[in-house]
Amino acid sequence: MEGTIVIRRLLLGLCLSALVAAPLAHAGDDDKLPGPPAGPAGDPAAPMDAPGPVEPPPAPAAAGAHVMRLSLRDALQKGVGGNLGLLESSYETPIAWQGREAADASFDYLLTAGFSVSHIETPSTNVFSSAGVSVQNTVNAQVGVTRRLRSGGSISLLYRADRISTNNPFATVDPGYQQGLYVEMSYPLLRGAGDIALADIRRAQNGVVAARAGYSVQVETTLLGIEETYWELVYAEANLDARRKAEEVARELLDDANSRLDAEVGTPLDVAEARAGVERRRSEVLAAENLRETLADQLLSLIVPFGPTVRQAIRVVPTDRADAGIANLPTRADEKRYVGVALQGRPELLASRAELASAGIDVVVAKDAIRPQLDVIGRVASDGLNSAFGDSIGDVLAGEATTATIGLEFSLYIGQRAARANWLSAAWRRRQALLRRKELENQIVVEVRSALRDLDTARGQLAAGQSEVAAGEEALEGERLRLDQGKSTP
Numbered sequence: 001m002e003g004t005i006v007i008r009r010l011l012l013g014l015c016l017s018a019l020v021a022a023p024l025a026h027a028g029d030d031d032k033l034p035g036p037p038a039g040p041a042g043d044p045a046a047p048m049d050a051p052g053p054v055e056p057p058p059a060p061a062a063a064g065a066h067v068m069r070l071s072l073r074d075a076l077q078k079g080v081g082g083n084l085g086l087l088e089s090s091y092e093t094p095i096a097w098q099g100r101e102a103a104d105a106s107f108d109y110l111l112t113a114g115f116s117v118s119h120i121e122t123p124s125t126n127v128f129s130s131a132g133v134s135v136q137n138t139v140n141a142q143v144g145v146t147r148r149l150r151s152g153g154s155i156s157l158l159y160r161a162d163r164i165s166t167n168n169p170f171a172t173v174d175p176g177y178q179q180g181l182y183v184e185m186s187y188p189l190l191r192g193a194g195d196i197a198l199a200d201i202r203r204a205q206n207g208v209v210a211a212r213a214g215y216s217v218q219v220e221t222t223l224l225g226i227e228e229t230y231w232e233l234v235y236a237e238a239n240l241d242a243r244r245k246a247e248e249v250a251r252e253l254l255d256d257a258n259s260r261l262d263a264e265v266g267t268p269l270d271v272a273e274a275r276a277g278v279e280r281r282r283s284e285v286l287a288a289e290n291l292r293e294t295l296a297d298q299l300l301s302l303i304v305p306f307g308p309t310v311r312q313a314i315r316v317v318p319t320d321r322a323d324a325g326i327a328n329l330p331t332r333a334d335e336k337r338y339v340g341v342a343l344q345g346r347p348e349l350l351a352s353r354a355e356l357a358s359a360g361i362d363v364v365v366a367k368d369a370i371r372p373q374l375d376v377i378g379r380v381a382s383d384g385l386n387s388a389f390g391d392s393i394g395d396v397l398a399g400e401a402t403t404a405t406i407g408l409e410f411s412l413y414i415g416q417r418a419a420r421a422n423w424l425s426a427a428w429r430r431r432q433a434l435l436r437r438k439e440l441e442n443q444i445v446v447e448v449r450s451a452l453r454d455l456d457t458a459r460g461q462l463a464a465g466q467s468e469v470a471a472g473e474e475a476l477e478g479e480r481l482r483l484d485q486g487k488s489t490p
Contacts (some may be wrong), residue, residue: 004230017313026045044127049065056313063193064313066315067099067136067315068314068315068316068317068319069297069317069319070230070316070317070318070319071319071320072227072230072231072318075226075227075230075299075303076223076226076227078222078303078304079222079226079302079303080219080222080223082303082304083222083226083302083303085218085222086219086222087216089215089218090215092211092214092215093208093210093211093212093215096204096207096208096211096212097208097211099204099207099208100201100204100205100207100208100375101258102204103200103201103204104201104204106148106200107147107148107149107150107197108147109145109146109147110145110146110147111143111144112144112145112146113141113142113143113144114140114141114143114172115140115141115142116139116140117138117140118136118137118138118139118140119135119136119137120135120136120137120138121133121134121135122134122135122136122309124168129283134166134167134168135166135167136164136165136166136168137165138162138164138454139162139163139300140159140161140162141161141162142158142159142160142161143158143159144156144157144158144159145157148197149187149197150195150197150198151187151193151194151195151197151445152187152188152192152193152194152195152197153185153186153187153188153375154185154186155183155184155185155186156183156184156185157180157181157182157183158180158182158183158184159179159182160179160180160182161178161179161180161389161392162177162178163175163177164176164177164178166390171193173385173386173387175387176385176386176387176392177385177386177387177388177389177391177392177393178383178384178385178392179383179384179392179393179396180381180382180383180384180396181381181382181396181397182379182380182381182382183377183379183380183381184377184379185377185378185379186226186375186376186377186378187375187376188373188374188375189374189376190371190372190373191368191369191371191372191373191374191375192368192373196365196368199361199364199365202357202358202361203358203361203362204355206355206357206358206361207358209350209351209353209354209356210350210351210354210355212347212350213347213348213350213351213354214347214351217347217348217351218352220347222302225302226299226302226303229295229298229299229302230299230303230318230448232318233292233295233296233299234318234319234320234321235250235315236291236292237317237318238291239288239291239292240285240288240291240292243281243284243285243287243288244285246281246284247282247284247285249281250277250280250281251278253274253277253278254271254274254275254277254278256274256302257270257271257273257274258271258274263384291322296315296316299316300314300316303426304375329455329459330452330455331452331455331459332452332453332456333450334452335448335452338448338452339444339445339449340449341443342442342445342447342448343441343445345439346444348440348444349437349440349441349444352433352436352437352440353437355433355436355437355465356430356433356434356437359426359429359430359432359433360430362426362429362430362432363423363426363427365426366419366422366423366425366426366427367423367426369422369423369434370416370417370419370420370423372410372411372412373409373410373411373412374408374409374410375408375409376406376407376408377405377406377407377408377409378403378404378405378406378407379403379404379405379406380402380403380405381401381402381403381404382396382397382400382401382404383395383396383400383403384396384397384398384399384401385401385402393435
């Protein structure tokens with residue numbers, strides 16, 4: 001069964017491309033569900049042509065039931081649009097994309113603003129001051145802009161304005177406006193230097209890739225489930241038709257046994273055996289009807305997002321033949337081709353590669369954390385003080401009082417035990433991810449090879465079954481001739 005599923009995955013390429021071609025939008029309106037991603041391009045596994053509809057055998061429908069005639073393509077289309085599991089899973093990629101946007105937003109400009117009022121009293125020790133206490137009242141307002149740099153540092157611009165009043169007799173400007181413009185910058189030279197600052201964005205981007213691959217797995221699994229259930233329902237319909245014909249034959253044999261008993265050429269034992277045959281066939285019909293209804297309900301649950309009260313009034317009738325396009329199925333001679341397709345396009349592998357890439361980023365970041373922290377820190381400021389607000393601004397721009405500072409700041413955990421432990425853990429997790437990917441590749445190769453063997457076996461069994469049916473039909477025709485000649489019995 002698992003091998004057959006693998007080949008069905010390969011054969012669903014066209015259906016996936018035709019039905020789910022709309023790519024997932026990374027950001028959309030809340031009332032719009034994102035569509036599933038398009039399947040991998042260039043898939044050489046061309047699926048078989050859609051089989052033509054045929055009339056199913058007549059079957060009694062429930063009173064008032066709505067008959068839904070479905071081809072396989074119709075069922076797949078309804079499943080893509082109505083399967084609740086797919087609709088729920090379709091949010092994973094937009095959610096992951098928003099995580100990527102949030103990681104990138106850490107480099108946005110940060111605006112800060114503040115306002116404060118202060119009252120300061122200081123005992124005066126100056127003998128020339130008539131006041132025993134020096135009082136200063138300050139009203140402060142400030143606004144600043146800060147931004148992280150993608151190279152690992154940060155830069156900020158701050159503007160500050162103070163209105164100062166005091167009773168100090170030595171103050172030359174009272175009240176006065178003091179303003180300042182400050183530029184500060186910090187840049188790492190060792191730990192955190194370079195593009196390490198972009199690690200969160202890269203992890204989030206890998207998360208988007210993994211989410212898209214996970215949604216593709218969900219789409220593929222859902223469509224495979226719909227296809228399997230559809231073909232099982234086709235078999236159940238054919239099986240039910242055969243059981244009903246068998247019941248009709250059993251009833252004819254019972255009528256014949258009763259006629260022979262009335263003509264005194266049969267025995268009550270013949271009638272009893274014929275009646276038992278009718279009951280056996282009737283039991284088989286009931287079991288076949290139950291199987292068909294169970295499979296129809298399963299198919300509806302995959303394609304119709306409504307409650308049981310709605311589904312119980314729908315009778316599903318499949319219109320495709322199970323043997324259509326059987327000649328187009330792959331053989332073991334195509335093993336290398338299909339193994340290559342599976343190893344390139346399976347969404348599980350795409351998700352695994354994204355996981356491995358994120359693990360590699362973790363190793364680089366953890367190794368960088370072992371290095372000491374050494375930052376260059378610089379600050380440039382221009383201040384101005386005047387009795388008028390506008391004059392104070394002019395003094396700032398003219399550089400009335402300019403200061404500049406530059407220096408180095410060094411820090412290091414002695415022993416770096418935590419950083420080394422994190423680095424080793426990240427390296428081992430990356431090895432685990434690599435082994436998981438290798439194991440997944442091995443599993444995919446085994447699945448494809450097993451599926452191709454199963455198809456060859458099924459193809460041989462089909463040919464043997466067709467020969468057996470032909471021989472049975474010849475035997476039946478011979479018996480009919482013998483019956484016409486009076487050499488056989490019903």
